[in-house]
Amino acid sequence: MILVDTSVVIDFIRTGNARMLAVFQKEDAAICGITRAEVLHGTRDPSHRTRLIAALDSFGQELISEALWDKTGLNLAALRMGGITVPFADVIIATLAIDLGVELWARDAQFRLIQGVLPALRLFVEPMP
Numbered sequence: 001m002i003l004v005d006t007s008v009v010i011d012f013i014r015t016g017n018a019r020m021l022a023v024f025q026k027e028d029a030a031i032c033g034i035t036r037a038e039v040l041h042g043t044r045d046p047s048h049r050t051r052l053i054a055a056l057d058s059f060g061q062e063l064i065s066e067a068l069w070d071k072t073g074l075n076l077a078a079l080r081m082g083g084i085t086v087p088f089a090d091v092i093i094a095t096l097a098i099d100l101g102v103e104l105w106a107r108d109a110q111f112r113l114i115q116g117v118l119p120a121l122r123l124f125v126e127p128m129p
Helices: 006-015 018-027 033-040 046-057 066-081 088-100 110-117
Strands: 002-004 029-032 060-062 103-105
Touching: 002 088, 006 018, 006 033, 006 046, 018 029, 029 033, 029 088, 033 046, 033 088, 066 088, 066 110, 088 103, 088 110
Parallel strands: 002 029, 002 103, 029 060
Antiparallel strands: none
16 A cells, blocks of 8 residues: 555646556555545535545545554654654654555655655655656
């Protein structure tokens, strides 16, 4: 399994890229509630919302446990001490990937910054076309 970040899900929804779909299927791709909420934040109208929900429902869903919140707080503190400021939601997603022991597929540069301080974060390398 791989955990998929919002940036990748949005790119897939916009493009319908068959290569990305094949990777999702091969790697048993999953998202979490943070990603789901971020994608739905972009809803334009009821028809668009229906399309977004259908796309999101095609992924496995990983829950954020109570224990993850303390781990997220400690990771935020480590990042702050390392001089790294990144979006709170991204630290939750990164912490979840670490906790699950899976790779995270993300296209946002801040995940490399997070990985610099939290080396347990494994980032998925996209296959070349």
